[in-house]
Amino acid sequence: MWKTFVAWFHRMGSPKWFYDITGRWIPWFAVASALLLIAGTVWALAFAPEDYQQGNSFRIIYIHVPAAILAQSIFFLMAMAGAVGLIWKMKVADMVAKSCAPIGASMTFIALFTGAVWGKPTWGAWWVWDARLTAMLILLFLYFGVIALQSAFDSKQSGARASAILSLVGVVNIPIIKYSVEWWNTLHQPATFTLTEKPAMPAEMWVPLLVMVIGFYCFFGTILMMRTRNEILEREKRTHWVQGLLSKK
Amino acid sequence: MYFDSFSEFLNMGGHGLYVWLAYGLSAVLIVINVVLPVMHKRQLIKEQARKQRREQQSS
Structure with a gap:
């Protein structure tokens, strides 16, 4: 078991292997995310019932919650990939971390924007300078910091190292976001989904939400692989296999 | 279908502006997320082709 994991870990470290395997995965992820996001959006907008208190503005939940969950998961993944890059000097891990940042920043922005638009009628x-909202805004600035650090150095290695350290420090913010609704008195409502309890809403409301969450994760996977493959092509452009690959097209 | 007519669907019980603004901006950002890496890859391929042509001319 351990041996197969180590073997897999080493192969993941090879840019060529990573490029080949993700090339085979991307179509599946892309089709899955398109189907889930389209079905989820139609379901959310036209078929889910309205909330008895919030009316139809409640439908914003179907993008707000998936984007917010993803924004935090991406930050965590980015920090983990950064740590792997720091400790084992794995180039692919650095490239994954770099590719995470712009996707995570856009998800954080979607969560903040849809939250603001939902906050107005609700x-x-x-x-409002509420704990949850402020912590999310800090997450957005952390993403901007990571993106800025990546290109602030002449060598890609120093940029990767600096941004990995910032994202590792910034991970402290993730539990703060999660527990902000419990630690402080806030306007923001508590979590919609938890792993241990049944959702407090009827199935016709939370099933489309689950579809959207899975759709957002598949979408992130697709874009992450596309971006990382571009990074590989750029950084390995002097190798034989990349030159052969690019000249064929 | 939860709504009785298309205009009711657009109106969203008076919350139309908020709902469509939220979905609209998210759709734009999703599309940008797809377009950026696609364009980047095209640019990488073009650069490589140009470089190879230059190398062939000089040799």
């Missing part, structure tokens, strides 16, 4: 304000 709370009567676009923005």
